[in-house]
Amino acid sequence: MAGHSDNDLGLPKFDKPVKIVIVIAPYYTSISEAQLTAARSVLERAGAAHETVEVPGSLEVPTAIGIAQRLSNFDGFVALGCVIRGKTSHYDVVVNESSRALTMLGLQGLCIGNGIITVENREQAEERADGARLNTAGGAAEAALHLIALTRKYGQPKGTLGFKPRGTIEIADGSSTAEWASE
Numbered sequence: 049m050a051g052h053s054d055n056d057l058g059l060p061k062f063d064k065p066v067k068i069v070i071v072i073a074p075y076y077t078s079i080s081e082a083q084l085t086a087a088r089s090v091l092e093r094a095g096a097a098h099e100t101v102e103v104p105g106s107l108e109v110p111t112a113i114g115i116a117q118r119l120s121n122f123d124g125f126v127a128l129g130c131v132i133r134g135k136t137s138h139y140d141v142v143v144n145e146s147s148r149a150l151t152m153l154g155l156q157g158l159c160i161g162n163g164i165i166t167v168e169n170r171e172q173a174e175e176r177a178d179g180a181r182l183n184t185a186g187g188a189a190e191a192a193l194h195l196i197a198l199t200r201k202y203g204q205p206k207g208t209l210g211f212k213p214r215g216t217i218e219i220a221d222g223s224s225t226a227e228w229a230s231e
Contacts, residue, residue: 059094059190060197066096068192069122071112073105073129073164079177083128083163086179090189091126098126106131106142106164110149117158123199124159124192128185130173131166139166159195163188 070087074080084100091098103112106129113125127150133139143166154160163185165176176182 057190057194059090060193062095062197062200064200066094066123066193066196067121068096068098068124068126068189068196069113069116069120070098070100070126070128070189071103071109071116072100073103073109075105076130076132076170076173079130079165079173080128082174082177082179083130083165083185086177086183086186087126087128087163087189089179090186090193094189094193096193105129106146109146109164110153113150113153113158113160117153124161124196126161126185126188126192127164128188129164130177131164132170132173133168154195157199159192159199161188161190161192161195 068091070084070091072080072084088098101112101116103109109127109129113127116122116125127146129146131139131142131146146164147162147166150160150162150164165173165184167173167176176184179186
């Protein structure tokens with residue numbers, strides 16, 4: 049994948065199926081089409097099942113992800129959209145609040161790759177949406193896959209901590225016994 053980083057983690061391998069929803073705000077058609085192509089390409093290379101949900105704008109992306117998490121069974125999410133700076137402070141609100149909401153969902157344990165492009169102009173957006181150039185949507189899909197792999201790695205049942213029963217000991221007053229052993 050092209051991008052800012054020269055550190056390619058590769059795609060994780062999964063022993064069980066992976067199901068992802070791409071939530072996109074298709075405000076700029078050609079940018080959105082490039083983002084979807086790039087994200088879908090990565091997910092298909094990883095063998096992940098996916099579907100796409102469209103929402104009106106980038107502020108609605110986190111809400112749609114929250115709804116999908118509560119009402120469906122997705123393993124992860126790819127957030128896509130494009131916010132180009134305008135002449136008002138609306139850009140700052142959309143950029144900050146959509147990012148903050150996605151971060152909060154992530155901290156609650158959702159596996160989200162954030163590919164919402166935030167740029168100064170259309171040229172920058174086209175560069176970031178292009179799968180052969182900066183490919184932010186492909187990077188977001190990879191991020192979601194890596195978070196799913198991490199969740200599955202650490203989501204296994206945990207062993208017990210501390211003392212584990214192995215044998216018995218009589219309590220000092222002789223009234224009962226207790227099982228104990230340490231490891």
